[in-house]
Amino acid sequence: MIEMLSNDHLKVLINTLGAEITSIQNNDGMEYIWQADKNYWGRHAPILFPIVGRLKNDECEYDGKKYHMTQHGFARDMEFSVLKHTQDTIDLQLLSNDYTRERYPFEFKLIVHYKLIESKLSCIISVYNTDNREMLFSVGAHPAFNVPLVKDGSEQYNDYSLQLSDKGKYNEISFEAPYADISQKNKIDLSDPIRLSHDLFKKDAKVIEVPKHTQISSTLTSDKNKHGVTMTPYDNEYAGLWSIKDAPFVCLEPWWGITDDIHSNGKLKDKVGINKLVPNDKFDARFDITIF
Template sequence: MIRTLENDQLRVQINDLGAELTEIYDKTNDRQVLWNADPSYWNRHAPVLFPNVGRYYENKCLINGNTYHCGQHGFARDMEFTCTESSQTSVTHLVTSSDSTRETYPFDFRLLITHELSGRDLTVRWTVINEDSQTMYFTIGGHPAFNVPAVPGTSQDQYYLTFNHESELTCSLLDLSHGTVFEGKTYPLALEHGRCHIKRELFDNDTLVFDNGQVTRAGIAFPDGTPYVEITCKGFPNFGIWSAPDSPFVCLEPWMGRCDNTGFADELSSKQDINTLAAGETFKQFYTISVK
């Protein structure tokens, strides 16, 4: 079922399947902001990545001495969530562990995802509750895709990625044979006035991966430099930016943790930027999408 949030400026839709955001319609400018999931390019809009962001090395992880196999971005995005609360401006979805999830991820949990609409801002809140008797380890991330180009007669490479007035950021690139990060190999992303053009070659190695909390705000600007859409994500250690080859969208991805480093084979508990949740504890985090 599709849930709708709406005010005088935006209409937002969320699917019970995956608690996935499926539409952000800008009423003011008569414009669809969120990618339409055309399967000829990429068949998702804004999946929730849980319990793992990206790939484990060789699609397996070690938990308490046992090996588990799990695909890219985890299983939550393909699960049917239950809507627990709904109003005109807020909706909350819940999914819980099951025999099926425990086959690839051996923890009992509750995952709640709330979408809150206020003016031209949509806030996405995550709550993870450890209902297990043991400490739980996970990563979680957002993956919203935005239409770029957004205006007829413009091309994607005329648009800009925007950041926080930095002159340079440092990013890692993916080992395409494994979908993991080359440890210790970083590359500069030069910025002018905190921005750079969205050139096709930016994504030659799939995703740009930013670590160490470098990105707390990232956005897309129109060819004339005016803002189009922006994500704020304070307290997030990782951030990804991705587009499929020659596709008319760009993903801005706030992550609490990320894919493995190439060759990582240790316990999940020792993974870089892993989230650790003791028995009975609750994890909370949020990010905000602002339509300009």
């Protein structure tokens, strides 16, 4: 089911399947979210839980038992219930059940909270441990934005660039797609904007480590118009930039976790980027999407 949020600045559509943003439009009707053309990539902005990326051989082991789970976890393909819905706010919930227990060993509650604040859509993904033991998980978001935003042919993909709020050098994670090679980190200087090109993603996503206690916003803009998007995550561990061959979109991805390392031993407790949550506790993954 598609639910709508609106205010004087934006209209947003949220699908209860996956708690996924499917549209963000401004007052002029400009669409910012990728419209899931299956010729390229048939999703809009999936929620990633309880893993980010792919498990080695699509399986993990916990407490002597193996669990099969496909890329980015199961939340993106499950129906959420609506807990609350006002004109500018919605809360959606997913609870552990027989289906999730076959794929993931823990009891959980996942609540995705969206709120419109002027030209900003704020999202908080809250992970609750409802089990009686420590819970292991990763979580993230995967929103895709139209590039170009202007559809009259006056702009090209490479007219767009991405600028980080904190300029400087970062650790870039190497990939042997679809897995990471955490032992191979390159220093990348992001003092200047990243110019988008389709060649940029030949080897999969571009992923950097985010230093602890650092809030890094990334702003997508064009040389030829005044419109753009700012992604502002809070306390995320990794930031991803992704697209695929010749596709007219780019994903700005805040992650609290990462795909398996090429040297993974398959044990969930040893997974790179795994988060730990004690019983009856909560973890909030928060990000803001600001439209201009």
